[in-house]
Amino acid sequence: MQRIGVFVCWCGSNIAATVDVQRVAEELKKEPGVVFSADYQYMCSESGQNLIKDAIKEHALTGVVICSCSPRMHENTFRKAAASVGLNPYMVEIANIREQCSWIHKDKATGTEKAIILGRAAIAKVHLNAPLIAGESPVTKRALVIGGGIAGIQTALDIAEAGFEVDIVEKSPTIGGKMAQLDKTFPTLDCSACILTPKMVEAAQQEKIKIYSYSEIDEVKGFVGNFSVKIRRKARYVKEDICTGCGLCTEKCPQKKVPNEFNMGMDNRRAIYIPFAQAVPKVATIDPNYCTMLKTGKCGVCSKICGVKAIDYTQQDEIVEAKYGAIVVATGFNPISPAKFDEFAYSQSPDVVTSLEYERLMNAAGPTNGTLLRPSDGKHPHTIVFVQCVGSRCDGAEKGKPYCSKVCCMYTAKHAMLTREKYPDTDVYVFYIDVRTPGKNFDEFYRRAVEEYNVHYIKGMVGKVVPENGKLKVQAADLLSNEQLHIDADMVVLATAVEPDPSARSLATKLTASMDTNDFFTEAHPKLRPVESPTAGVFLSGMCQGPKDIPETVSQASAAAAKVIGLLVKDKLVGNPCVAHSDELLCNGCSSCEKVCPYGAITYSDKEFRMPDRTTALRRVAAVNPAVCQGCGACTVACPSGAMDLFGFSNNQIMAEVDAICK
Amino acid sequence: MENKANLKEQILTASGVNPLKCMRCGKCSATCPSYDEMEYHPHQFVYMVEKGNIEPLLQSESLYTCLTCFACVERCPRNVQPAKLVEAVRLAVIREQGANHLKPQDIPALLDPDLPQQAIVSAFRKYAK
Incomplete structure (x- = not known):
């Protein structure tokens, strides 16, 4: 019989306002095996932890149940506290009476009853807990960066700077990404190529960096510290x-x-x-x-x-197989095609262009050698209409993207300003819904476009563009003067929404990294872990995680690099001992577990078994590689013979919890 | 006041429109071919219904100068469907007066070879229950 201590946390009023914590402690004291029970304001505080440590020593506890917040918050805190006084950390169980109880109940009686039930379930589980010891796995001291735009380049440079080998895999024939196509960069108007190409050259010259250009990721296997990747060199x-x-x-x-x-x-x-x-x-x-x-x-x-x-x-095509300790996703973005918005006549007139096309028309290495000329007749445009939010901030997928693309307000202000600077005889109109300029020196930049460059900013949207006699008839609303405007424009520039690169989705599947409904990679925590994917060892850099401008992308790229360096400096990673294991005597060799395992942790082999009457038989049985297993439990569910089980979450433990809840 | 709230509720129910989805971009008014004929423009319609300021709309010629071409519905990035609001306000007026202003048998006399089919359908939307 275990000697169990129960610790009920108030979490200030988070739990105590909806759960009678004292009663929970009293009721759980009556459970078999419970030798100590207490409640306290903040169990996670140092004095709360000391309460636990003292009780473990004083009452010779062999198991601990903590009724508190989600184990995602403080399981680690309590495991460490227990370990510090000699109790195996896997003898600590958390009953989540906050997220799964106090926060979702209004009635105190109901909340209290449920808290007691959850506590009982945890106690029932602890009775079957066994001490577990975490294994260790080595770390391959090399990183993989997928995508060679400014995000990927910056991440790779920072990792290499710290002394680790980095490989960049870029699907196009050159690195540089979208930034290489930009003319100037806001808000300082420095030439994009002038600040990007030194970094590209540095990446090429850096001994620790290997660039696989014109290459794609074929397959990713393994886990944090030990990825094995197949790269297709096209x-x-x-x-x-x-x-x-x-x-x-x-x-x-x-x-x-x-x-x-x-x-x-x-x-x-x-x-x-x-x-x-x-x-x-x-x-x-x-x-x-x-x-x-x-x-x-x-x-x-x-x-x-x-x-x-x-x-x-x-x-x-050639396949290169390489091993990595960490993977950084930096797959970037594309502007959407505005072809589906018929009203803007993008498919009808070459003089209706996207902002990225306009960027090329302004650039010295562009199709017009930097002279702004209309694509249709090669003449100078005198009236240019910019339309913001094309395909951004829409309701539903058939209309466009639901999010703000973040960079369009600023690059449109840049385009408008540069146009007025180079061609002061040009009339420039910008139709906006809101001008969004949060960022250092951003609003000042937009104000300069209005006040110094006399760009006509009009609150309203363009309703339709009709090409007629070499002009573009623009019909638009001016909401502040409450009138409909009719402008004869020479060019219309559409600030189209951004979307993640189409290669991102299949890559996410290969990495088992999660994405949101817009195909942006999901971060492990939206505030506190913004550059890590929830998949251990996979990090995020740049637009693949959400719309962002160059300064933000570079910041995130360096942050991702810091996380990678923090991982690669370790010689060994402490594993998770809650892994699957197979009972060879029960295994029927059906391969169900092997098929469902997302990590490739299960292998089959033929093994000799002793049979009755001194005979032997050859049987095909499963074995789990504990270094690769992530403890997801898929195999234990798939196994038809009950041979697969998970340490720390055994079938018996789960059933005991269910029994305790249903009692 | 209660009547006013009821009227707004009735119009929202009849149209199935949620004016709170509007982000005030004005694309409806930008696209409206009948803009100059309308006292209240499509974006104003949406905002006035949202505010419950419906009385002036009931009195306005705009109800009939709206072509019901549905360009605003098609182009609205937020799926607000302003024309449906115009229609619902118009129906409130027509129903109050309790009469069908256009019957199928009246149509042959009104036919004009240049008249687009959509105009007849629109007329039904406007003048019949």
Whole structure:
């Protein structure tokens, strides 16, 4: 028989206002095995913990039940307190009488009754608890960063700076991401490439960083400290280590009509291409969808012209397998397509552009070499209408995205300001619902656009855009003057919502990391653990977790790096002893557990068993790798013969709890 | 006061519209083809119903100058459906007066080859119970 102590917490008035804590302590004192019972204002406080420690020593307790908040809050606190006076920490059980009782009940009698029942269940469980000892697992001292935009680059640089190896996996032929496409950055208007490319070069030169460009994640196995990842290096048909990036092939390739994604399809590139001048790695890539040689076997111009013989039309995808201790997701975002909003005529007129397209039209490396020209006729626009919140803040998926995309107010102010600065003869209108500018020097920036640059900010929305005789007829509401406006514009710029990169969802499945309904990765705690995924060893950096601007992205990237470094400096990780184990004598070899295990912790092998009359038999039985098992319990439910059981949460313990509740 | 609250309730129930979903972007009024003909514009309609300020709407010509083209319903990012509110207020007036102002048998006499079909459907929405 265990000697059990019961400790009932008031949690100030959180519990005590709805639960008669004294009565709970008195009632639970009557349970078999309970030798001590007390209530206290704050069990988690130092004096509360001392109460527990003293009782363990004084009454020689072998088990402890704490009726308090959720085990997610203070289980660790109480386990440590018990361990400090020599009691195995897994002999401590929490009865959650706050989240699951006081907070959801109004009536004190009902709340008290339920608290007593929950306490009884925990006591019944402790009777069957056995001391457990946590195992240890080694940590692979290398990190993987998925995505090579500014978020991924910053995370990788910081981790490398601390002395750990980092691999960046980037799906496009170069790192740099969306920031490489931006012209200027708010609120200081420094050139995006000028501040980004030094970081790209640093990442390339840093010895600890290895860049897998034009590569994707195929498979992720393992667990925190011990991930095993398969990386698919897509065939670029150019030998990366030989190509000098001279660019001759990209000038001579006869296939000239490939939409250039770097300039948002507003000009063309060749079938063999280097995305932009400062690309890292600066290596050519053949686009198999357009290359005549790959499609018909007839051409070979690039191969003939290449001075170092780097072209290899026979190249195949290659799978690299590597081990990592931590994984950082930095998969970024895309602007949505405004094509579905017919009213803005995006599909009808080339002069209706998205903000990212406008960014390219303003950029010196863009399709117009930095001169702002209308895509339709190459003339200077004199009236430009900016529309904010296109597809953001919508109700329901068919309308758009429910969230505020956060960056559009600021980049629209930037576009408006830069346009007025470069072309003072241009009339610039910005239609806004709200101007949202929280951030250092952000509102000042927006005010400058209005006060110094005379940008016409109009509270209201554009209702429709009709292309007519080379103009865009814009019909809009001015809510403050309560009139409908009709503007003949030369260009309309749509501040489209952002959305997570489409690759994020399948990646989340591979990582068993959770996402919200908008496909943004979920953080472990929205306030206190904002850069960690709930999946141990997986960290979040940048837009993949939610809309954010460059300064915020860089902050989060460094924060994620700090978390990764904190993990990688450890030589060993203390595991969770509450893992599954299989009773070989009961196992029937059906493989059900192996199929449901999300961590690949279960393996089967043939084993010899002694049978009656000195015979032996070969039977196929399951075994659990305790270092890999995360204790989710899926196998114990799937097992038809009852061979699988979980330490700390055995079938018997759960049944005892149920019995105690139903008594 | 109680009557006023009742009227608002009646209009919200009849239209199925929740004006609190409105984020005041004004896209309904931006898109409205009958804007200049309307004393109260679609966004004002939504706000006035939200405030329970319905009496002026009952008296307003706007109820009939609304084309019921439903452009505001189609374009509203928040699914507020302003035209349905206009319709519900109009129905409140028509029902109060207790008469059908347009019967199917009257239609042939009104037909005009240039008249779009939608206008007849809209007329039914406006003038019949």
